[in-house]
Amino acid sequence: MSGVRPGRRRPAEDTVARYGGSHDRDLDRHLARPDVDAVIITTPHDTHEPLLAAALEAGKHVLLEKPLAQDLATARRMVSAAEAFALTTGVLFPTRTDPRFVRAREAIGAGAIGTPLGVSAHYLVDKSADRFQDLRPQAVVEAAYDSARLGRAIVPAVPSAGGAR
Template identity: 45%
Template sequence: MSGGELRVGIISFAHLHAVSYAGCLAAIPDARLVAIADDDPRRGTTMAARFGVDYASDSAELLARPDIDAVIVTSENAHHAAHVIAAAAAGKHVLCEKPLATTREDALTMIAACREAGVVLQTAFPMRFSPPVIALRDAIAAGAVGEPLAVMATNHGRMPPGWFSDPILAGGGAIMDHTVHVADLLRWILGREVVSVYAEAATRMHPGIAVDDVGMLLLTFDGGLFASLDASWSRPATWPTWGGLTIEVVGDAGVIAMDAFNQNVQHYDDRDGTYRLVPWGQGGDPTMVATFVEAARTGSPPPVTGEDGLRALEVVLAAYVSAASHRPEPCPSS
């Protein structure tokens, strides 16, 4: 399509981010949420009623509708490939939740399907649109630290509920869930590719789950830059914030640090002993969804592509191979 209102469907509210994306669409003048498909009838009808849109019991019914131009795929990780490939075959533009897929082969097939169909494929990496992250990238590009030499990063939080700890549906645990964000950000901020990964993974915080909840990674980028990453579900259920994403870059002329989720008001209530952090400011979701709408409406390239999703996934897959071998492993794209 070229111009006009973008009519959007959402495939599954299995992922926690779906609610936010639906809310973002409501705030965009050139977009409208038309329908929701979900194989969980209770969840799907509840969300359809909440947003005042139609409900479809399966994605095929939604994709067959001529009044839908684009879809947001927020199903379980293992189902992304089937939903994206079907959407491309139906001529729908796609914003796909991260990780793009759970295997490299699926990701490549998804990218090829969208390219051949002539539809947009954007990977949902909202942290690229976070104001603190953008400020960090701009500062480094302006030479604030000179030549970057090393990076220390964290992305940790509470363990998500439900299928996130199912190795089949999720494709992995904390490393799968949290590494993709930082891998993408570091590629984007530094303008370099990861060439090898050394990782250790374990299940320490939540005994009995079948996936990793702790991951420590050492990434080597082209040019020899090292980056360490703590990607873990290491915060208790009562933790006052969703999680934390930090990046510190050491250069030959200085150091710069960024805390993406440190915009909050601290509130302690002496009456009941509660301590809360109330976030303020804009996160990355609204801008990310708006860029997808613009790309789908105008045919312009999305700012975050399917290939970006693939590159981040390759880092994750190399990390899991390394965690099993206890040796550094090359990234498939290197």
């Protein structure tokens, strides 16, 4: 099942072809479906708050792609909204469960490579090229922030640089 924002029909069609299901651009119709128990919100983070509210009001469990919100005040409102419902809401940090990074963390924890002095991570993402057409400077900053978080997820003892946590 894939909800689609305008201009993103091709990735939705590719997802449906690969995994099955259907896609629909109408959010209200999508959320009204009785066979949809949960939604994953992967839109830009400045759209998360109204989408979370709509999903919760529709009685759906929600998993949000990181970052949660564009600022602390919005994040706090979203947490308060989620707490008002007897539904499960969470934030997805995909690299924490990616098998490649889990294996790396286990190997480091077992002492397989000695004591790490730092981390530099590069990995390929299996996404179509059109997903990256609307990159903005903010996306580059977020990618750098994610790299710092990734290093800390693999090697938790690495000191934080530049305030990334």
